[in-house]
Amino acid sequence: MTQPFSLTPDQHAANRLLGGSATHILLRGGARSGKTFVLVRALVIRALRAAGTRHGIFRHRFNALRATIVADTFPTVMRRCFPAVPWQLSRTDWSVTLPNGSLIMFGGLDDEERTEKILGLEFATVYLNEASQVTYGARNMLLTRLAQKSPLALKEYIDANPPTTTHWLYRVFEAGIEPSSGQPLPDPACHATMQLNPEGNRANLSVEYLAQLAALPERERRRFVLGEYQQAVDGALWRLEDFRRDAAITPATRRHVGTQMRRIVVAVDPSGCAGPEDTRSDEIGIIVCGVDGAGCGHVLADLSRRDTPAGWARAALQAQADWAAERIVAEHNFGGALVEATLRGLNPNAALRMVTASRGKAARAEPVAALYEQGRVIHHGTYPELEEQLCQFSASGYHGPHSPDRADALVWALTDLMLCAPPAAPARWTPTRFNLGR
Secondary structure, eight states, rough: OOOOOOOHHHHHHHHHHTSSSEEEEEEEETTSHHHHHHHHHHHHHHHSSSOOOEEEEEEEEEEHHHIIEEEEEEHHHHHOOOOTTOOOOEEETTEEETTOEEEEEEEEOOOHHHHHHTOOOOSSSOOOOOGGSSSSEEEEEETOOOOOOOOSSSSEEHHHHHHHHHHHHHHTTSOOOOTOOOOBOGGGEEEEEEEOOOGGGGGSOOHHHHHHTTOOOOOHHHHHHHEEEEEBSTTOOOOGOEEEEEEHHHHHHHHHHHEEEEEEEEEEEEEOOOOOTTTSSSOOOEEEEEEETSSOOOEEEEEOOOOOOOHHHHHHHHHHHHHHHHHHEETTTTTTTTTHHHHHHOOOTEEEEEEEOSSOOOHHHHEEEHHHHOEEEEEOOOHHHHHHTTTTTTTTEESSSOHHHHHHHHEEEEEOOISOOOOOSSSSSSOOOOOOOO
């Protein structure tokens, strides 16, 4: 016989937060702490309260969403909390239509066709499940669809096992800053967060499971049991607080900053990306760096992107022209001669240096990290994605979930500028006209 349903004290507190005035709400904490259950329940209540409204539950990968929420949490919530409400899942478009006409959609951000359909709809609620795996750009894309007019206040729900303090979740909800600009949030009262941990959900967990959590190594235990943000990987080569900063560069100040540099290069770390819509592939790292007369390195721009080969090559060549960079430094391990051929196909006279990754990523990164430790590198502005990747490097390797495309490009750029013998050619490259296309 099914036991009567009741929220835990932590879930009651979370429910009050969800019903408050904040628009953006993060429930963070350890594994199996009841975060997902209370968020799905709140979303269903909103859908039942306002007929004809639309609500979306999203995760980075659809297969993971289908195996967890679609197959487990959602049916459990409906059975235990709304047993009198009929519902049926459509496996054609992965949605549930409730008796009042409200729609609950399930989507993975790795599904191009699904994401394109999502962008054509407006929602009253957007819920990001396991948001530590979701990029800041993908989150902002979904927020553009949080726009359905209805009796309900618009809400963004988020849950996550806390990632590192370099992640956008920490910057937005704990530090109160906008990750791209580094400026304080214009509307901090619209953001709220709460911690839920397994201890508070003990009534719904087995003794064996709690014992497994307690036996985790210290680092994992702090994240998945205590629900703590991680400062960085053990023995990290970079730490967020160690980055030296100067003012962000604008089109108006770019020329002045450029004249202060003795040399400038554009570094490219290519990937197998087929175009902007290819979310399954890594980005192409494109980083502009310079070195001044005193031998100090400067990170001037991060132009990394998902693009077609012609698209990223055009962007790299345009950056070379905009900054009067002496050359493009590109890794040719991926695609062999294809990288050079793509660049020269747009500008046969482009000044290029092709480099080969003969050592591992960490071995290449360590000498560059030493330059930072010596205070010899300045970031002009804040580069959230790049800096997060750098903070995932340790002497034992790269610990991030995806390829360090931006960090690799930065390592190539600063290695060329500060750790290699200076080129025999003139120090500054004079840009020539070439067909960038549009």
